[in-house]
Amino acid sequence: MSLLSREIELYDFSIGLHHWRYTDAKREAIVEGQRYAPITLTREKILQSAEDAKNALQITAPLDLPLLNLFRPVPPGLRLRLDLKRVRVRDGQVRLGWTGHVANLDETHSVAKLRCESLAAAVETLGLRRSWQSNCPLVLYSQGLGLCNADPDAHAVPAVLSDATGYSVASAAFDAFDDGHFDGGVLQWTATLGVERRFVVSHVGATLRLLTPAALAPDARVVAFPGCDRTLGPNGCPKFRNELNYGGQPTLKGMRNPFGSDPVF
Structure with missing residues (x-):
């Protein structure tokens, strides 16, 4: 790659309206009106496979990176997003290289390693959310048609x-x-x-x-x-006076499972 076509990378970490912006360039970068501090950051190759879980991105950073204070002494409960951008130095063209969130931090070595997952991996599910079951499968306090609706x-x-x-x-x-x-x-x-x-x-x-x-x-x-213990007992829906929104099937108790190990149903 020639000097005129080289690129710098921008790392924009954010939680809501709070941002921590860094660049792998040797000096501060001002892009689209935002300042990116020069920090020694290295990353693995960006992968694109059919399995989103394998598309994780690992970033290596110095232990004194101010961003890491978010994980000390305990990690935040809010999701830390990462937008990785590339800027062509010749004309300042910006393109998005990767988007995801920080899933894990490893500080066991002399450097910090941030493991980031793609947005697609974050929303992956293993199958149907609701099952035909005796206990209520609804998310407590969820609001909407067919949901818990406890206030x-x-x-x-x-x-x-x-x-x-x-x-x-x-x-x-x-x-x-x-x-x-x-x-x-x-x-x-x-x-x-x-x-x-x-x-x-x-x-x-x-x-x-x-x-x-x-x-x-x-x-x-x-x-x-x-x-809520997801039942119609005293620690379940009656505690919230919410029996009408119970999402389970209490009459299923004691029924045999046709998909179980018994060869004769």
Whole structure:
């Protein structure tokens, strides 16, 4: 490639309206009115195969890259998008080279390795979302025709944390409810980059155990939403007075599976 036709690459990482922009050029680049800081970044080849999961892109960056502070001490709950662009130096023509999101960060070596997945891989599913089953398969608080339609605002519990240790948080507001009330629910709060959420694994007394760690401190203001056990029992739809929107088939209990291992159905 000749000097007049060479290209530089632009790495635009973003969460909502927040951007971290870098370039592999030796000096700052200003493209379309945006500034890209010069950083030593290297990447693997961009792959295009029929299997989206194999089209991941790995980027190697220095450990002092400001972007990596988002993952310290815990990764963000919000998706970090990457738009990789190429700019032809001769005439400034910009073209999009790759789009996806950061799926994983590895800092076990002297450099940081960001594993990025394409947008197509992020939306892949294994099959039909709904099944013919006794328990309700609907997403709790989902809104729309044929969905759960439980009102989250009617069941939200504002709280001020008295303790926070990564995987667990505590507040007197949680202790006002029976144990297990928030099992399968969500803890939500407003962070610098936007609204963060964590799945609640268990609730005992004033303490909620989270599925993934949260960078919260005592005195933080959060909102907890109770969970549902996907049944018509006391910890399911009746807790939300939402029996009419139950998405399961409770009368299927005890039926034999025609697709099971038994040769005679």
